[in-house]
Amino acid sequence: MGSLDEGWPEPVVCVQSLSDSGELSIPDRYIKPQPERPSLSVLNDMDIPIIDFNGLVTSPEATMKQISKACREWGFFQLVNHGVRTDLVDGVRETWREFFHEPMEVKQKYANSPKTYEGFGSRLGTEKGAILDWSDYYYLHYRPPCNTKWPDQPPSLSLLRAISTQTCPLTRLELGVDLSFLVSSGAKWPSYPVSKSVDSNVRKMNHMVLSNAIYKSVEHRVVVNPNKERVSLAYFYNPKSDMLIQPISELVTSKKPALYLPMTFEEYRRFIRTKGPQGKFQVESLKSPR
Structure with a gap:
């Protein structure tokens, strides 16, 4: 097993560099086992639940029931009227896109290590031979803040501080709601139009274990688009x-x-x-032998 106190077991190669190289074959370390590969079946007639954030003030009981139903049946929902300006969201997304297109020597200044998530990286998991995700990422703590890991290129990355300030309180309020969630919807991929909402989903380990499996976790993933890159912004609220x-x-x-x-x-x-992302395997390993 790899140690977090040691270096990466294999050379870390930026996925964007691999993609831009024009190489037609994918390295074996990025090829998922057949059972873990996504289905290409798409369902266009399924509507992702939409929750109006204002409802937590105007009609909290009804809104909490909607959230509970959405989390039981879907495991995630779209949040509208959340107070985060759409131009701010668009600006942050575009700014991060600019960062990932910076020269490699700029990004490597912020490279992370097995000791910490924070910074620019292209792999999770220190075990040699681990199957990796086809993605690069940048991980930052909002609390406690770590200014040394905030990139100075491009200059507009200061936008991220602004959106973090707005989004994290929303997350705290969201997690204060009594959520009941998740049934598996099968190996289908619901497709829904792009909107200016915020997508919210529940975490695997915390809720499933705390609720003694009353709450079921959702398996979610992003399928690589063969024609264009994708930039996702995720915010997590974790315990101590x-x-x-x-x-x-x-x-x-x-x-x-x-x-x-x-x-x-x-x-x-x-x-x-x-070990890197393992779906529900880690939660299943916690099951009591009784």
Whole structure:
């Protein structure tokens, strides 16, 4: 098993460089096993739930029921009237696009290491031979802030600080809502038009373990577009590293004992940083032998 205190087990190659090279074959480390490859089936007649954020003020009970229903049946929803200006969102997305098109020597100034997520990277997982995602990423902490990892190129990246200030309080409020979620919708890919909303989805480990499997996690992924690049902005609200994640006592009974063993959030993160994204495998490994 790779160690977070050591370097990467293999040379890290920027995915964008591989894509721009014109090479027609994909390196083996990016080829997923057949069962993990996405289906190309697309469903156009399914509507992603839309939640009006204003409803949490004007009609909170009804809105929370809508969120609960959306999370039970879909695992995610689109949030409208959230207060984050669309021009700010567009500006941040375009600014990050500019950063990823900067020369490699500029991006490498912010390269991360197995010791930390923060910075520019192209792989998760320190195990040698791990299957990698076809993507580059830039990970930043909002709290606690780390100014040394904020890129200075392009200058407009200061926009990200502004949108972080607006988005994170929304996330905190969103997570304060009683969410019940997720049934698997099968190996289909719902397709919905681009909108100016914010997509919200629930996290695998936290909610599924805390709810003692009453809440079901969603499997979600982005399929690579063969014709153009994709830029996604994701915001996560995490517990403290030493917080113990285990089924809530009120949800554990003699008829339904605790289904998962306790684990700190730091242990969960170390699993991802060692093995890379593993879907629900890590959560399943926490199941109690009882």
